[in-house]
Amino acid sequence: MKKEKTDVQKIVIDSGEAFNKLKECKLVLTDDNLYPLYKDKLPECFVIPAGEKSKTLDSAKEILNEMAYRGIKRSDCVGAFGGGVVGDLLGFAASIYMRGIRWINVPTSLLAMADSSIGGKTAVNLGDIKNAIGTFHLSETYIETSFLDTLPEAEYESGMGEIIKTSCLDPTLFDMMQAGADIKQLISRCVTIKNNICDNDFMDKGVRRCLNIGHTVGHAIELVTGLKHGVCVTIGLKLETLMMRERISEPFFYELQVRLSRFIKDVDFPDVEKITEIAMHDKKNDSCIDVIFPVDVGKYEEVTLSKEEFAQRLKNI
Numbered sequence: 001m002k003k004e005k006t007d008v009q010k011i012v013i014d015s016g017e018a019f020n021k022l023k024e025c026k027l028v029l030t031d032d033n034l035y036p037l038y039k040d041k042l043p044e045c046f047v048i049p050a051g052e053k054s055k056t057l058d059s060a061k062e063i064l065n066e067m068a069y070r071g072i073k074r075s076d077c078v079g080a081f082g083g084g085v086v087g088d089l090l091g092f093a094a095s096i097y098m099r100g101i102r103w104i105n106v107p108t109s110l111l112a113m114a115d116s117s118i119g120g121k122t123a124v125n126l127g128d129i130k131n132a133i134g135t136f137h138l139s140e141t142y143i144e145t146s147f148l149d150t151l152p153e154a155e156y157e158s159g160m161g162e163i164i165k166t167s168c169l170d171p172t173l174f175d176m177m178q179a180g181a182d183i184k185q186l187i188s189r190c191v192t193i194k195n196n197i198c199d200n201d202f203m204d205k206g207v208r209r210c211l212n213i214g215h216t217v218g219h220a221i222e223l224v225t226g227l228k229h230g231v232c233v234t235i236g237l238k239l240e241t242l243m244m245r246e247r248i249s250e251p252f253f254y255e256l257q258v259r260l261s262r263f264i265k266d267v268d269f270p271d272v273e274k275i276t277e278i279a280m281h282d283k284k285n286d287s288c289i290d291v292i293f294p295v296d297v298g299k300y301e302e303v304t305l306s307k308e309e310f311a312q313r314l315k316n317i
């Protein structure tokens with residue numbers, strides 16, 4: 001049976017309500033970087049180690065056990081206070097606990113504000129396979145841009161990776177970045193763009209796939225190098241546009257390379273064989289490798305490459 005999006009996602013920016021909303025939750029998940037910084041304002045939290053290593057089925061099971069232990073009912077609500085890892089994990093647990101309960105997402109990283117807290121995708125990793133297990137379950141999202149004041153610079157740069165990605169899909173955002181719009185304006189535009197795309201294709205069968213530009217190579221780089229997600233998206237965008245260069249408009253290509261180069265620092269050229277092998281096994285690919293890449297501002301293409309052609313194009317860069 002085809003599942004359709006029936007709800008509109010509630011997304012609020014800088015309303016000052018985030019902590020009060022979390023106080024309504026029967027369980028709030030955060031990580032051990034954030035908890036010491038915000039514990040005076042947060043309710044008692046369930047705290048996980050920070051970072052991608054926590055995005056596992058084992059962590060989800062611990063959270064589900066805690067929900068059951070606290071006697072959380074179908075009508076109750078749970079909350080996430082953190083970056084994309086905390087949001088993806090808590091959202092996943094909320095989506096399967098009693099077949100789905102309400103959840104509030106308070107994103108604290110730039111990446112989570114501009115991207116991962118929108119559109120209802122939840123996930124945990126399965127060994128080496130990123131986001132292999134997941135669901136679609138919308139949160140109510142309360143963005144407070146003041147949380148960026150404590151975000152480390154490297155995480156900020158990672159978030160910029162997803163913003164640059166989104167700007168390739170939208171001429172308005174592309175121009176806003178050129179004109180030096182402030183971060184709150186950029187986040188707000190990213191939220192509008194992603195929300196519109198997800199409204200039109202909640203289950204990721206069509207147009208939503210455009211959000212995967214830079215991700216075929218980016219996910220593989222993330223696995224090989226352990227670099228941050230958004231940084232790998234910038235590297236993925238760079239390599240995919242170089243691989244497919246003959247299909248890409250020249251002015252767009254040059255402007256994009258300039259923007260990306262500000263955020264890509266001292267990265268060794270990746271091992272082509274390893275990247276190809278991982279891209280083959282990425283959940284989005286079968287026997288061939290699908291690459292979705294931008295060709296001009298607001299335009300993208302999807303190609304299916306054989307393993308050999310993918311590797312050859314990567315080698316030819």
Ligand SMILES: NC(=O)c1ccc[n+]([C@@H]2O[C@H](COP(=O)([O-])OP(=O)(O)OC[C@H]3O[C@@H](n4cnc5c(N)ncnc54)[C@H](O)[C@@H]3O)[C@@H](O)[C@H]2O)c1
Pocket residue numbers: 031032033034037050051052055082083084085086088108109110111112115116117118119120121122123131147148149150151152155158228229230
């Ligand atoms: N669901 C989606 O649609 C979607 C989209 C894109 C990415 N993602 C996922 O998001 C994850 C990456 O998210 P992320 O970059 O936010 O990673 P993250 O959640 O690991 O956060 C990055 C680091 O920043 C710290 N941090 C976050 N906010 C802070 C703040 N305000 N002050 C101080 N420290 C802060 C965290 O403790 C963590 O150490 C990946 O797992 C990726 O797969 C999901």
